[in-house]
Amino acid sequence: MQAVDEFARFKREGRKISIVTAYDAWSARLVARSDVDAILVGDSAAMVFHGQPTTLGATVELMAAHTRAVAGAANGKFVIADLPFLSFRKGVPAGMDAVGALVSSGAQAVKLEGVDGHEDVIRHIVQSGVPVMGHVGLTPQSVNKFGGFRVQGKTHDEAEHLVHQAHALEDLGCFAIVIECVPAELASRVTTELRIPTIGIGAGVDADGQVLVLTDLWGVDQRHVPRFVRRYFDGERVLTDALNQYNADVKSRVFPSPDESYS
Numbered sequence: 153m154q155a156v157d158e159f160a161r162f163k164r165e166g167r168k169i170s171i172v173t174a175y176d177a178w179s180a181r182l183v184a185r186s187d188v189d190a191i192l193v194g195d196s197a198a199m200v201f202h203g204q205p206t207t208l209g210a211t212v213e214l215m216a217a218h219t220r221a222v223a224g225a226a227n228g229k230f231v232i233a234d235l236p237f238l239s240f241r242k243g244v245p246a247g248m249d250a251v252g253a254l255v256s257s258g259a260q261a262v263k264l265e266g267v268d269g270h271e272d273v274i275r276h277i278v279q280s281g282v283p284v285m286g287h288v289g290l291t292p293q294s295v296n297k298f299g300g301f302r303v304q305g306k307t308h309d310e311a312e313h314l315v316h317q318a319h320a321l322e323d324l325g326c327f328a329i330v331i332e333c334v335p336a337e338l339a340s341r342v343t344t345e346l347r348i349p350t351i352g353i354g355a356g357v358d359a360d361g362q363v364l365v366l367t368d369l370w371g372v373d374q375r376h377v378p379r380f381v382r383r384y385f386d387g388e389r390v391l392t393d394a395l396n397q398y399n400a401d402v403k404s405r406v407f408p409s410p411d412e413s414y415s
């Protein structure tokens with residue numbers, strides 16, 4: 153995908169949308185070479201890239217730096233960047249500064265979590281010509297409110313609230329919404345009710361698309377693998393084996409060979 157209107161077209165045509173995260177140039181280049189539809193510079197960068205326990209430490213400056221690295225290597229693939237914790241909760245001017253930082257770093261769209269209480273910011277971003285992706289369900293920036301990374305929308309009231317939020321995001325002009333960690337049936341209902349595409353993560357197969365964190369997909373860090381992750385590569389083992397082979401070659405003087413040396 154290269155343009156935002158392709159999201160609507162995919163939904164109209166019943167084609168699934170695939171998105172993965174990227175935070176740096178080398179992985180973005182690999183995603184750009186793949187058939188995956190779009191790249192999300194997620195604030196999960198704080199956890200995956202910077203080793204923090206939550207996404208709360210991500211800042212606008214940090215997200216702008218990751219966005220610049222990814223956008224420079226994305227080769228035209230559609231890049232969405234996350235507005236980090238509280239950046240869109242300080243009113244329209246501060247929110248627009250954050251959007252400006254991400255868009256001038258190369259993002260074609262921004263994603264933000266929730267809707268209640270920041271409808272004005274979302275409306276202003278959309279009216280400013282910047283495509284907005286919503287995010288409901290397990291919104292990680294509210295981890296302290298949820299008491300951990302837990303499945304959301306399990307009770308009737310929670311489910312109705314989530315459906316209401318999804319409609320509100322559509323009405324505000326979002327081009328798509330992420331639905332994270334909710335019962336598959338609830339995501340299916342939202343997907344049927346909305347005209348804009350839903351992008352699921354831990355939300356079952358009926359969402360219009362899926363998003364995964366790249367390092368989860370590649371199996372690079374297997375300390376904690378959520379139920380919804382499918383590992384497509386045993387990255388932790390393969391990459392460690394490569395490092396051990398390099399170490400052995402250095403110690404045994406096999407590396408570098410004459411061909412890998414200058415005369």
Ligand code: KIV
Pocket residue numbers: 173192193194195196197234330332353363365
């Ligand atoms: O930050 C992120 O990676 C995300 C996805 C999990 C949707 O928001």
